[in-house]
Amino acid sequence: MNVAKNTKLDDLIPSKLQALSPQLRKAARFVVDNPGDIATRSQRQIAEIAKLPAPTFTRLAHAIGYDNYGDMRETCLAEVMNTRTVLAEKAQVLVDGDLYGANFATKHAMAVIQNTKLLIANLDMNKLEAAAKLLSDAKKVALIGVMSGRPVVDYAMYMANMSLTGWTVLGRDGDGLASSLTSLGKDSACIIFSIEPYAKRALDIADLVMANDVPLIALTDNRLSPAAKNACLSFYIDATSPQFFPSHAAATVFFEILIGMVIQIRGKEAQERIAAIEQQNHNFGEYWQD
Known part of the structure; x- marks a missing residue:
């Protein structure tokens, strides 16, 4: 088997999955979204639920490096044993159920809380620390967020600029995208935030960034x-x-965590910048005083 039996679904490289045929991509999406079903149901049952021929899942297993379907199933079983599916099922119960006659406000709040719990439970701390180090070392950091993602990255940039220099949002109204891209290089870093339905402009900007050999960090909602x-x-x-609209609360928490870690790495330099900016805000009368 080319894939280790203890491999996590997170370790299945998205670029490999992107290269699959449309039918295999559909099967791959089902696998990564439903590891519990893969682990507990027969291949024939899975095929019926996914509305795909059963051999499709065997071909998928081979395409992503497994010797057979059973080995891929073991990966899904490991996911279940690591509680990911349990957490997801709890989140679904909270959202879909009517616990204690909870009204919409309560159900929405519970969903947001559960999304945040899932974020923390599924975070790979080694990857998170690597991301923080990458951003800390970068001379410039570019943020990409379009449509509903824009206010999230705007907030992230505002928070970062209180303590760090060189952070910017690409493609903002009035800002020259070409000049911003020209200033980015291998010593820079970029973060894209995009969830379904994915904004084409955000993806196009990310492609331009990648063409400049800028390391890209992605915050999104699906491995595919x-x-x-x-x-x-x-x-x-x-x-x-x-709500009819996806919640961005977990994304906000992620950026708060990540930028906080970058500030910790930058240490005194970041603290001194925060103090200087805060003093200037006082000097300019930006803060209300009694």
């Missing part, structure tokens, strides 16, 4: 997300919500 296609580090959030 086009935002993670060429990322050197990818992180996944659950945006589940009883």
Whole structure:
């Protein structure tokens, strides 16, 4: 078997999955979204649920490096044993159920809380530390977020600029995208935030960034997300919500954690910048005083 039996689904490289045929991509999406079903149901049952021919899943296993379907199934079983599916099922119960007659506000709040718990439970701390180190070492950091992702990255940039220099949001109104891209290189870093439905403009900007050999970090909602296609580090959030719109709360928490870790790495330099900016805000009368 070319894939180790203790491999996690997170370790299946998104770029490899992106190269699959449409039918195999559909099967791959089912596998990564439903490891519990793969682990507990027969291949024939899986085929019926996914509405795909049973051999498709065997071909998928071979395409991503397994010797057979059974080996891929073992990976899914490991996911179940590591509680990922259990957490997801709890989140679904909270969102879909009517616990104690909870109204919409309560159900929404519970979903947001569970999304945050899932974020923390599934975070690979080694990858997170690597991302923080990459951003700390970068001379410039570019953020990509379009449509609903824009306010999230705007907040991240505002928070970062209080303590760090060289952070910017690409493609903002009034800012020259070409000049911003020209200033980025191998010593820079970029973060893209995009969840389904994925904004084409965000993906196009990410492609331009990658053409400049800029390391890309992706925050998205699915291992098959086009935002993670060429990322050197990818992180996944659950945006589940009883609202018609996906929740961005977990994404906000992620950026707060990541930028906080970067500030810790930068140490006194970051602290001194925060103090200087805060003093200037006082000097300019930006803060209300009684």
